[in-house]
Amino acid sequence: MTVPKLTLSDNSEAALAKTRADVVVIGTLPGENGPTLADGAALADAAFDGKLAEVLATLGASGKAEEVVKVPTLGKLPASVVLAVGLGKQAGGTVTAEQVRRAAGAAGRALAGTERAFVTLSALDLQAAVEGLVLGAYTFTEYRSEKGDAPLAKADFVSPADGAPREHKATLKAATAIAESVIIARDLINTPPNDLFPASFADRAKKLAEAAGLDFEVLDEKALKRKGFGGILGVGGGSSRPPRLLRVGYKPAKAVKKVALVGKGITFDSGGISIKPAAGMDDMTSDMSGAAAVLASVVLAAKLKYPLEVTAHIPLAENLPSGTAYRPGDVLTMYGGKTVEVLNTDAEGRLVLADAIVRAAEENPDYLIETATLTGAQVVALGKRTAGVMGSDEFRDRVAGIMQATGEGGWAMPLPEELRADLDSRLADLANVTGHRWGGMLAAGIFLREFVAEGLPWAHIDVAGPAYHTGSPWGYTGKGGTGVPVRTIAAVLADIADQG
Template sequence: MTTPKLALTDTAVAKLSVDALVIGTVSGADGLQLAPGAEPVATAFDGDLVKVLTALGASGKADEVVKLPATGLAATVLVAVGLGKAGEDGPTAESVRRASGAAARALSGVEHAATTLPAADLPATVQGTVMGAYGFTEYKSSNGDGPVAAVDFVVADAKADTATHALKGGTAIGEAVNIARDLINTPPNDLFPASFAERATELAKGAGLEVEVLDDAALRKQGFGGILGVGAGSSRPPRLVRIRHKGPKAAKKVALVGKGITFDTGGISLKPGAGMDNMTSDMSGAASVIATMVLAAKLNYPLDITATVPMAENMPSGTAYRPGDVLTMYGGKTVEVLNTDAEGRLILVDAMVRACEDEPDYLIETSTLTGAQVVALGNRTPGVMGEDAFRDRVARLSQAAGEGGWPMPLPDELRADLDSKLADLANVTNHRWGGMLAAGIFLREFVAEGVQWAHIDIAGPAYNTNSPWGYTPKGGTGVPVRTLAAVLADIAENG
């Protein structure tokens, strides 16, 4: 992960001696319009900038990037990036974030750039720039041009505390997203439970956090039957990582849990071969939780936060768990396994029960849980389930953060479909209807009474198999780091 050198400047736009200057455009009712902050540039073009951009095919649509010589400016190249349709209140934070990301991707190989987009929303511009400049080249023999080296953000008062805090916070959140992306994009031959635990430990200790790692012997001794069952088919045994941040004057305790299946073949219930390579991303929930803990330490949230992160590899072998097995989960409940490809919930509930022993006020867990999430909500919208009030709060904050979480119900009538003839419950229903909701109901069975709980299903949003867009690269996306960050900040402020 390489973050550009970021700085604030109040230098007059026309006098910015940079390789590239970024301005925003919008799709107005009457055609292309300039976004706030671009006025000085228009003046340098003698008022003809809109006409020139229109002649070059610019329309202001989201993700559109048009480059032209910076005539009359100290900059070399002018980069016009589209923010999409303009609302009554101007560009939204998410449109600014997305445009900043598109601009950062287009600035690959540029040494020094400046952007006027902060006039709309500085934190969003910073986040979008950091996330858009991301690239994963660890396994490339040639790294190409590399990300833009330095970006200046044009603000009215570069020395103001609000601007400084916005730069620091936006950078920290963007970097946390990129930490998660790095973990997700690391191939499974290099990122397996033991090495994942080592990298999590390194990141956590580097941020000054407390870390505890349970190996397979410790998991067996303490009765983590779900994690051990799922990991039994792999030659690389499972781990459980616990990371704690104890913030100043912490009034609330928050538990975070993230699914860390470092590769998912489906086990004995083997997945189809097509697209199985994408299952390197089945640890995206764990990666996001670990990155969020690093962020919590960096921003020093006034909260007591503990992450409980189960890590396993789901493989078929002579020692693998089978459909028909009964596992005794941590805490004593038994689960009949009807499908070994519904493994994420089995490791999650072990971690959730352990997390609840700390008596948290809130429990937030996230995972690439179900293909049903993609069927219901598509590849960009996480499903949020849980205790009604907290579920709605998390979804609302996710939407404000730009990750678009959507509240989903947990219908009582689906609970009976998880009844088992042998055990306390089965890990799947005997039908395909409401698969995401049934998984949420399964998880709910393991939440301690009185704990406000929410689950974020990121099966689609965690990994982009299509072309890059906005600040989102191909591969790991880092969803839902920004949602988790927004929820923690909201709890810190409002309890």
């Protein structure tokens, strides 16, 4: 994990005059006759005698979202280049945090090969600018023989005009910790499955837990069998690399609430005997994105010292076909005693999650947040960038609203009662899939609800699309693992700490 060294600087003429930055980053907005300069850019503009917007216009700049235009300073500033990044149209006359985050991300990508930047976007929103720049600058080059341009090494963020210096330092610290935790998740997701499998994931999790002072427990295949975790064992039975169940816990002295996190950790998903098509199967290296997110989130809870007891329960398995793989038609006895008829071995995530959800509920948490790359139906219904949020109505809506506010884009979805009958089994308590294509994401949510303790506020976040990006980079999102929904979980934990 490589994160730029971040510092705070005054938005003053003296600070700009003595900066050692190679690049000054400013924001632009669309105007009637070309771009206009956003707050924080005045000092750079003064060095151009108030004509920086005109210079940018002659270079074709418009201020549209994520547009990047570079202007040589020709000695007018200590930095050699001004990098102007578009924020896009203002909604209601204000620039949103997500606009700042995406603009900063575009700048972070453009600053590859740069040693140091002086960033004025933070005058608009310090937290968004820090998160966006750090995540935009992220690269994963561990497996490349030639690493290419080094990512940005240092960044000086100007302090907003309002607020006290102490508040700004706290914001910088929190935003940095959040971005670092997203990168923890991204690094795990981007590690190929020949190197990241249940046991090696557990080893990495243990190192992170020890570094953060967290409680750590791992159940191997023998312990899973002894304790009756039939879902995890069933899914992982086809691989030579056996499954694991992790418990990673943060427990401060005076916790006001207890929150359980559960994340799906299928380190590779071939579909098992119900095998997936070959095209695109390589993307299934990301099927442990939920596990990566909740592990990163409990580490973050410790870093930010939330007054909450936060425990991550992480089921890990590799879903492969073999002579020992579970089959369509098998009946699994889940942890807690419920039985499930397997109709499709590619609906494996809900099976490992069910075991972990029951285990998490044994500790009587006040809230349960569970996340997974669960269903292709999520992508069909909501696309690649919008997660589906299901669960108990009030908490579901709370999580979905927070997810939208963070820019991670969740949408509240129902759990229609009429779909429950479609999960009835001729042999067992329920089947793992329905016999039709309709409402697949919702049916998966209904399946999971069967294992949630009565009265426990819970939310399931289906990130099948948002967790892994295969297209061109945009904003602060490059190719590969995105780290969604780490920032949402962080914001929900902060909200619970504040509101209960």
